[in-house]
Amino acid sequence: MANNNRLCYDTGKLAMKSLLKDTFKLAEQLLQLEQDNATMPRHDVGTLSSQLSLELPQHGATQDQVFAKMSAVLRATPQTSSPRFLNQLFGGRQNYAAAADMLTALVNVSMYTYKAAGAQILVEQQLVQHMAKFAGFTNAEGIICPGGSMANFVGMMMGRDRANPSFREHGSDGRQHTFYVSDQSHYSVDKAAAMLGVGRANVRKISSDNRGRMNADDLAKVIETDIANGCVPCAVIATCGTTVLGAFDPLKQIASVCRKHDIWLHADGAFGGPALLHRQHRDLLDGIEYADSLTWDAHKVMGVPLTCSMLLCQHQGKLSKSVQQDAEYLFQVDHEDLNPGLRSIQCGRRNDAFKLWAAWQALGDNGWHQRLEQQFKLATFAADYIEQSPNFELCQRPDYLTICFKVYGVDVVELCEQLHVSGEALIGHANVRGDQVMRLVAVNPEISTSDLQRLFENIVAKQTSIISA
Ligand SMILES: Cc1ncc(COP(=O)(O)O)c(C=O)c1O
Numbered sequence: 001m002a003n004n005n006r007l008c009y010d011t012g013k014l015a016m017k018s019l020l021k022d023t024f025k026l027a028e029q030l031l032q033l034e035q036d037n038a039t040m041p042r043h044d045v046g047t048l049s050s051q052l053s054l055e056l057p058q059h060g061a062t063q064d065q066v067f068a069k070m071s072a073v074l075r076a077t078p079q080t081s082s083p084r085f086l087n088q089l090f091g092g093r094q095n096y097a098a099a100a101d102m103l104t105a106l107v108n109v110s111m112y113t114y115k116a117a118g119a120q121i122l123v124e125q126q127l128v129q130h131m132a133k134f135a136g137f138t139n140a141e142g143i144i145c146p147g148g149s150m151a152n153f154v155g156m157m158m159g160r161d162r163a164n165p166s167f168r169e170h171g172s173d174g175r176q177h178t179f180y181v182s183d184q185s186h187y188s189v190d191k192a193a194a195m196l197g198v199g200r201a202n203v204r205k206i207s208s209d210n211r212g213r214m215n216a217d218d219l220a221k222v223i224e225t226d227i228a229n230g231c232v233p234c235a236v237i238a239t240c241g242t243t244v245l246g247a248f249d250p251l252k253q254i255a256s257v258c259r260k261h262d263i264w265l266h267a268d269g270a271f272g273g274p275a276l277l278h279r280q281h282r283d284l285l286d287g288i289e290y291a292d293s294l295t296w297d298a299h300k301v302m303g304v305p306l307t308c309s310m311l312l313c314q315h316q317g318k319l320s321k322s323v324q325q326d327a328e329y330l331f332q333v334d335h336e337d338l339n340p341g342l343r344s345i346q347c348g349r350r351n352d353a354f355k356l357w358a359a360w361q362a363l364g365d366n367g368w369h370q371r372l373e374q375q376f377k378l379a380t381f382a383a384d385y386i387e388q389s390p391n392f393e394l395c396q397r398p399d400y401l402t403i404c405f406k407v408y409g410v411d412v413v414e415l416c417e418q419l420h421v422s423g424e425a426l427i428g429h430a431n432v433r434g435d436q437v438m439r440l441v442a443v444n445p446e447i448s449t450s451d452l453q454r455l456f457e458n459i460v461a462k463q464t465s466i467i468s469a
Helices: 013-036 045-052 063-075 095-107 119-135 148-163 188-195 216-228 251-261 273-277 281-285 318-323 353-388 412-421 449-468
Strands: 141-145 177-182 203-206 232-239 264-269 293-297 309-313 392-394 402-407 426-432 435-441
Touching (some): 095 353, 119 141, 119 309, 141 318, 148 232, 148 309, 188 203, 203 216, 232 251, 251 264, 273 281, 273 293, 309 318, 353 392, 412 426
Parallel strands (some): 177 203
Antiparallel strands (some): 141 309, 293 309, 402 435
16 A cells, blocks of 8 residues: 555545545455444444544545544444344345445436436436336326435425415415325424425324324315315325334325315335335235325335435426426526436435446346345244244234334333443334334345344343343
C-alpha cells in the first residue's frame, strides 16, 4: 500500500482504482465478520462516539487513514444480514442486488430523463410492467420511490386529486377531506395525510378483526356517515401485510365499498406485496386487481438493499397528473414515457431500479417463489416451536412472516434489551391487543431452523434468569 498515503483530494481514475481494491478488501473482512457471527455486540453510545472520533477534520487524511476510519464505523454498525438480526421487516442480503447497488453508486445517474440515465430508464420500465402483471394491473404506470412511506404518500395523493381535482392547484376548499385505514396500519399514512394538507385528524381508523384485518362493514358505515356529513373521502388505504401481525385486509370487500362510493383504493403492500410472487400465498392479496394503486417494497422481504419501493398505479396518466411540474431546463427531449421525472416527487432521483432488476435476472420469477417458500417455512417452524413450548404463547398462527408471541413471566421489553446487550439477538417487541409481545420477523431466507432454535433457547435462558433473579 505504498501509494496509499497520498491525500484524498487526489481523486483521478487511478486513485479510484486503488480505492476499489481497498473497498473490496474491507468488504471481504466485513463478510467474514458477519459469517463468524458469534455475537452481534451492542456498543455503548458514549464509549463508541469517543472511540470513533467522528469529528470532521479541517485537513484531509490519507487513503489508509480514511479506510481505517470507515472500517471502525462499519464494524460498529449492526449486521443486518446476520442470523441474529430479526428486528425489522428487512434483513439478509440478496447478493446480486447488493453487487448491482455498489455499481449503481459508481455510474451515478439521476433517474429523471432518458438523456441523463439512458438504459436505466428502460430497466425501471421493465420492472413497472413486470410487477404490474403480478398485481393484475392492465394499464399500469409506476415509479420507484425512496421507501414505502413515500410510495404510500404518492398513492394517497392520487386519491386526493381524484376526489378533488382542484386541491393540487388551490389547496383545500374548506370541506373536510378524509382517508380510511385500519387501526393496524403503518404510521406513514398519518404522516402523509399531514403532508397532503388533509390533516392527521382526518384519517379514520377503522376497527380490525381478531386477526388484525380491517373490518369492511365498519368501513362502509364510517364512510356513509362521513358522506352524509359533507366530507370528501379521498382514499381507503388497505394494508397488505400489517407491520406487527402481518395481516392482510380483505381487498375484495374493501374494493366493493370503494366502488360504491367512487373512492380511490390504495393497497399498502410495503411488507406484503412480495407475496404476489408466491404461487399459492398470492391469495393473501386476493382482489388486488381492484386497487387503484399499490406500494410494494423490494427492500424488505425481497432482500434488496434499502431503499427500493415500487409504486404502481392502475391508470396511466394519473401519476403525472398529480405530480407533473414543467421544467423547461430539464425535460427537453424524448417522449414523456422516457422521462420519469414527470412522474416522481423528487427531481434528482437515485437509481434504485438496477439492483432489483439484477436480482430478478438472477432469480427469475421462479426464484422469488422459492425464496418466499423458504421464508414461509421459517415462519411456520417458528410458530410450531412456540406453540409446542411451555414457555411461550403464540398470539396467532401467522398468515405471513411475522410471528408474535408472549414469553411467560417476564417483561419482554427487558428481555429484548438483555438479548441485545449480550449480542445474542436483535429482536423487537410490539403491542398486540394490549400485551407487550415479542415480534420475530422471518424475512432472511439464509437463516436456518437451528438459528431459530438457538434463539428460542437463548430466550428461555434469559427468561429463567430474570424470573429467578
Ligand atoms: C405496512 C407498512 N407500510 C409502509 C411502511 C413504510 O415503509 P418504508 O419503511 O419503506 O418507508 C412499512 C414499514 O415498516 C410497513 O410495515
